[in-house]
Amino acid sequence: DARVTQTPRHKVTEMGQEVTMRCQPILGHNTVFWYRQTMMQGLELLAYFRNRAPLDDSGMPKDRFSAEMPDATLATLKIQPSEPRDSAVYFCASGHLRGVFYNEQFFGPGTRLTVL
Amino acid sequence: EDKVVQSPLSLVVHEGDTVTLNCSYEVTNFRSLLWYKQEKKAPTFLFMLTSSGIEKKSGRLSSILDKKELFSILNITATQTGDSAIYLCAVEDGNTDKLIFGTGTRLQVFP
Numbered sequence: 396d397a398r399v400t401q402t403p404r405h406k407v408t409e410m411g412q413e414v415t416m417r418c419q420p421i422l423g424h425n426t427v428f429w430y431r432q433t434m435m436q437g438l439e440l441l442a443y444f445r446n447r448a449p450l451d452d453s454g455m456p457k458d459r460f461s462a463e464m465p466d467a468t469l470a471t472l473k474i475q476p477s478e479p480r481d482s483a484v485y486f487c488a489s490g491h492l493r494g495v496f497y498n499e500q501f502f503g504p505g506t507r508l509t510v511l
Numbered sequence: 512e513d514k515v516v517q518s519p520l521s522l523v524v525h526e527g528d529t530v531t532l533n534c535s536y537e538v539t540n541f542r543s544l545l546w547y548k549q550e551k552k553a554p555t556f557l558f559m560l561t562s563s564g565i566e567k568k569s570g571r572l573s574s575i576l577d578k579k580e581l582f583s584i585l586n587i588t589a590t591q592t593g594d595s596a597i598y599l600c601a602v603e604d605g606n607t608d609k610l611i612f613g614t615g616t617r618l619q620v621f622p
Contacts (some may be wrong), residue, residue: 501556
């Protein structure tokens with residue numbers, strides 16, 4: 396049963412601390428997305444990768460957020476230093492571009508981040 | 512600026528009712544429109560629509576796209592308490608491959 400996995404599922408930290416979230420996309424998918432979801436803003440795209448190369452990270456505050464994909468089985472999202480306004484659920488999703496039309500994106504279970 | 516707008520924001524119904532959820536969009540390079548259901552955890556895929564006028568059905572759920580008027584509807588007939596969730600509409604941008612999400616419709620179905 397192929398699925399996207401994310402760790403940790405929950406993270407509580409203090410302002411100023413570094414936070415690292417990890418995602419394992421579905422094997423064979425060539426595109427990985429990072430989203431943030433809050434009550435106020437809904438789902439926002441932060442960054443995404445195609446074949447491990449970053450294509451767009453314009454949704455991320457670049458001074459504190461960074462996203463990488465060190466290999467095909469791991470994507471990371473880091474926040475340093477974290478701030479209370481970063482509190483949200485962070486979702487990773489993977490998909491596979493086939494021809495013209497995209498396959499649906501499969502979402503991981505999310506990391507619920509609380510920054511005190 | 513590209514945007515996806517869903518209505519209503521919230522809906523409360525009784526079991527057995529039929530509901531219609533709306534999604535309108537302004538996206539420069541439309542490729543597809545997707546509907547997701549989000550319960551307590553991650554969004555799960557329902558439908559992908561690419562052509563106007565062709566209804567997609569899955570059990571009590573159905574959806575249709577109008578590319579001329581730039582909207583889609585999601586219908587749920589004979590609602591059940593298990594249909595309670597946030598329903599998200601997203602439009603895929605063909606230039607960037609990004610999904611642009613609406614803020615969702617929160618559906619609550621009471622017995």
